Amino acid sequence: MNSVRILVIATIFVFMLLIPVVVASGNDSYIFDNELQVNEGITIETSIHIEVVDVNRIPPERAKFRITSYQKPERTITVFREDGPQVNKYETYRGTSIYFDVIGVYSDSVQFSVSGPSNWRVTDYYDVETEEDLEEVADAVTVPKLKITRTLDIASVQQGQTVKVTFKIKNEGNGTASEIELDESTITGAYMEGCPASLNDIAAGATERVSYDLKIIDAEPGTYELNPTLLNYKSESGASYSSESTSNVLVIVAEEVLVPELGIKVTIESDDDVITCGDRFPAIIRIDNIGNATSGRVTIKSHLPDDVRVADGEIDPVYESIKPGDFVEYDVTMIAYEPGKHIIKMDVLWADAEASASAEFWAELSGFDKYYIYILAAIPIVLILLWLIKRRREYSF
Amino acid sequence: MLNILILGLGQCGNRVLDAVNHEAFGSGGTFAKYYSRQKFPASVKTIAINTAINDLKGLTDTRAKDRFHVPHLHGVGANRTLGKKVFDDNKEQIMSEIDKRGSFELIFIVTSTAGGSGSSFAPLLVKELKKAYNAQIICIAVLPFREEGSIFLQNTAFCIRELVAESPNGILLVDNQYLKKYAGDIKSAYDKINTSVAMRVLFLIEALNSEMLMVTDLGDLKTVMNGGIGIGTMGYYEAGKDGTIKSAILGSFKPSGLLFPTNVYNEGARAMLIIKGDKKYLDLDLITKTVEELSTDVGQVFKGVLIKKGRPKVLSLFTLNSVPELERIYADAADAIRFEMDKREQSKKQLDGAFAHIDDLEPIY
Numbered sequence: 001m002n003s004v005r006i007l008v009i010a011t012i013f014v015f016m017l018l019i020p021v022v023v024a025s026g027n028d029s030y031i032f033d034n035e036l037q038v039n040e041g042i043t044i045e046t047s048i049h050i051e052v053v054d055v056n057r058i059p060p061e062r063a064k065f066r067i068t069s070y071q072k073p074e075r076t077i078t079v080f081r082e083d084g085p086q087v088n089k090y091e092t093y094r095g096t097s098i099y100f101d102v103i104g105v106y107s108d109s110v111q112f113s114v115s116g117p118s119n120w121r122v123t124d125y126y127d128v129e130t131e132e133d134l135e136e137v138a139d140a141v142t143v144p145k146l147k148i149t150r151t152l153d154i155a156s157v158q159q160g161q162t163v164k165v166t167f168k169i170k171n172e173g174n175g176t177a178s179e180i181e182l183d184e185s186t187i188t189g190a191y192m193e194g195c196p197a198s199l200n201d202i203a204a205g206a207t208e209r210v211s212y213d214l215k216i217i218d219a220e221p222g223t224y225e226l227n228p229t230l231l232n233y234k235s236e237s238g239a240s241y242s243s244e245s246t247s248n249v250l251v252i253v254a255e256e257v258l259v260p261e262l263g264i265k266v267t268i269e270s271d272d273d274v275i276t277c278g279d280r281f282p283a284i285i286r287i288d289n290i291g292n293a294t295s296g297r298v299t300i301k302s303h304l305p306d307d308v309r310v311a312d313g314e315i316d317p318v319y320e321s322i323k324p325g326d327f328v329e330y331d332v333t334m335i336a337y338e339p340g341k342h343i344i345k346m347d348v349l350w351a352d353a354e355a356s357a358s359a360e361f362w363a364e365l366s367g368f369d370k371y372y373i374y375i376l377a378a379i380p381i382v383l384i385l386l387w388l389i390k391r392r393r394e395y396s397f
Numbered sequence: 398m399l400n401i402l403i404l405g406l407g408q409c410g411n412r413v414l415d416a417v418n419h420e421a422f423g424s425g426g427t428f429a430k431y432y433s434r435q436k437f438p439a440s441v442k443t444i445a446i447n448t449a450i451n452d453l454k455g456l457t458d459t460r461a462k463d464r465f466h467v468p469h470l471h472g473v474g475a476n477r478t479l480g481k482k483v484f485d486d487n488k489e490q491i492m493s494e495i496d497k498r499g500s501f502e503l504i505f506i507v508t509s510t511a512g513g514s515g516s517s518f519a520p521l522l523v524k525e526l527k528k529a530y531n532a533q534i535i536c537i538a539v540l541p542f543r544e545e546g547s548i549f550l551q552n553t554a555f556c557i558r559e560l561v562a563e564s565p566n567g568i569l570l571v572d573n574q575y576l577k578k579y580a581g582d583i584k585s586a587y588d589k590i591n592t593s594v595a596m597r598v599l600f601l602i603e604a605l606n607s608e609m610l611m612v613t614d615l616g617d618l619k620t621v622m623n624g625g626i627g628i629g630t631m632g633y634y635e636a637g638k639d640g641t642i643k644s645a646i647l648g649s650f651k652p653s654g655l656l657f658p659t660n661v662y663n664e665g666a667r668a669m670l671i672i673k674g675d676k677k678y679l680d681l682d683l684i685t686k687t688v689e690e691l692s693t694d695v696g697q698v699f700k701g702v703l704i705k706k707g708r709p710k711v712l713s714l715f716t717l718n719s720v721p722e723l724e725r726i727y728a729d730a731a732d733a734i735r736f737e738m739d740k741r742e743q744s745k746k747q748l749d750g751a752f753a754h755i756d757d758l759e760p761i762y
């Protein structure tokens with residue numbers, strides 16, 4: 001009887017030895033497969049705590065879990081419904097893995113499974129103690145609790161501009177906060193103007209707003225992280241507390257210089273870039289203000305080859321101003337008289353800057369001009385022929 | 398300026414006329430007519446008249462409007478009787494065609510005496526022209542090759558008689574038979590003869606129309622042509638390198654330069670000499686002396702001197718007192734006519750004899 005008992009225990013012991021090996025080899029089974037409300041939690045094997053922090057039904061559907069376990073920092077993981085268990089792994093201090101799989105997400109609950117070693121069991125179900133719950137508990141003693149939020153009126157600032165930094169300090173505790181000291185650090189090249197170092201007492205539940213100007217003087221352009229603002233304060237009982245704001249990101253961009261910048265473009269309209277000598281052809285001139293400021297008076301100056309005339313239109317007009325992003329366009333009709341390559345250069349002058357553009361085209365003699373010499377040569381031949389024909393007629397009976 | 402008309406009648410006359418037109422273009426050759434102008438030494442009008450349209454078509458240097466076709470299909474086949482009838486039927490058109498060209502002081506009629514059309518038209522034309530114009534009329538009559546047959550001989554005989562009867566100002570003879578020596582074949586002989594005649598005609602016209610050093614004019618021509626029996630011919634000589642003007646003048650009387658076989662020294666009645674050439678060759682004393690010498694043999698000799706570039710060229714034109722060669726032609730012609738008549742009679746008799754066999758018989762069917 002005794003020996004039988006020993007045998008049974010021994011057998012169980014052997015089994016117990018074998019099981020972790022099986023688990024380690026990945027032969028997992030479900031430890032938990034059920035629905036939990038937000039702020040409900042389970043404990044697995046008395047040491048792993050899993051709490052539902054948040055659910056989100058807007059695709060991708062997901063649930064956020066807070067996991068704490070022996071010898072490991074608290075961790076929050078977000079599990080997407082469709083990801084499957086393999087992706088969402090949590091490893092214990094000892095190296096055993098458990099896997100999360102979200103099966104369904106509802107308005108304030110989630111159905112999910114946890115798989116892991118087959119001998120592991122859920123050892124506890126519990127409700128998470130929320131802050132409000134805690135407050136209720138703390139109500140008895142009066143404790144101030146300042147919550148500081150820092151906001152910047154603009155997240156991206158140019159050199160030379162000023163950022164308005166506002167602190168919203170809310171006393172979320174049940175006691176007045178006094179001797180409040182504000183410790184704000186700044187970035188190099190910026191200057192804080194009107195930033196208070198200490199604040200008046202803030203009663204429980206009250207909210208204080210404080211702001212100062214952060215003048216960006218010569219900070220290098222770039223992305224800066226503003227360190228959290230530190231608040232040190234005391235309760236009525238004289239206990240010291242502190243709290244921090246989150247850090248903020250500020251982007252500093254190089255100072256934008258406002259200048260007009262003009263571009264000119266000349267387009268000659270012709271088939272295959274060839275113009276017939278003596279024929280009129282249009283040229284379109286366009287001036288674009290590609291800068292960021294309105295230009296002053298704009299003068300256009302043309303440089304035409306000697307044999308090119310303007311037949312119609314004003315080629316050197318003057319414009320009082322051109323707004324940024326705007327353009328003016330005009331066209332003129334020209335005539336080229338000589339064959340060959342031609343370059344038309346156009347300058348646009350404004351303030352003390354100028355830009356130029358040129359257009360090229362070939363001028364060719366017209367068909368008639370080309371054959372003119374041959375036609376000239378042919379005339380006497382034709383006349384002679386006609387004369388010969390006439391003579392032949394005269395002598396043929 | 399003289400107004401001259403040259404009429405070419407029949408094939409022969411047409412072709413001589415064509416040669417005149419050709420020569421008038423100068424030395425340009427076949428194509429001269431396409432670019433050049435005729436350089437007649439006077440106002441010259443030409444008309445080629447023929448019954449045979451093909452003869453007219455064959456001309457090359459005569460303007461189409463100067464070719465007048467007398468409608469009678471393909472010539473009159475050497476039948477002068479028919480030719481005369483055709484002329485009478487078309488007289489008005491022919492005369493109005495001539496009339497269109499104005500009035501004339503000198504008219505040349507060029508024809509063969511042997512064919513049908515030209516030889517029959519020529520005498521009738523002389524008659525009509527004399528009625529219509531107060532012009533000197535000179536006939537250039539081309540005699541046939543003797544072996545061309547008896548009809549050509551007969552025609553020649555009657556043609557010349559009729560011509561003389563109509564009394565033009567003169568008849569200048571050109572003898573194909575005599576000039577046969579120019580070339581081996583008939584075609585080139587014709588061309589040569591035609592060119593020779595043409596050159597002489599143009600030379601003569603030039604002389605008559607020019608302001609000459611020593612003048613010959615239409616009056617002189619008339620006088621020369623009036624000499625003898627009014628029948629004559631032309632001679633020509635072109636001086637060689639070192640010949641004198643005398644030898645050139647005498648050369649133009651030599652048989653080699655004549656268009657008709659004759660002995661000028663024996664038979665010449667009156668003559669006209671036209672000397673053309675560079676002044677340096679023209680020794681007037683020598684010319685005068687030579688002409689005087691000639692006059693003792695030839696009778697009156699008119700002379701004209703034309704100053705023109707080139708070696709001396711001499712044209713002689715004369716009338717004859719007697720024409721033995723012509724007599725021979727007439728004798729031959731008479732023989733031929735008689736022979737023809739006999740033959741025709743015999744043939745007729747033979748035919749009558751043949752018909753006699755069936756005299757009193759009727760066909761039986």
Ligand SMILES: Nc1nc2c(ncn2[C@@H]2O[C@H](COP(=O)(O)OP(=O)(O)OP(=O)(O)O)[C@@H](O)[C@H]2O)c(=O)[nH]1
Pocket residue numbers: 406407408409410412413448449471472473474475476509510511512513514515516539540541542545549573587588590591
């Ligand atoms: N010199 C010369 N004689 C020619 C020429 N053509 C024909 N004859 C001669 O002219 C004679 C024939 O007369 P044609 O002029 O042909 O006759 P026709 O006047 O046209 O008359 P039909 O033809 O009969 O209607 C022949 O003796 C030919 O040798 C020629 O070009 N030059």
Ligand SMILES: [Mg+2]
Pocket residue numbers: 407408449452472512514
């Ligand atoms: Mg004929």
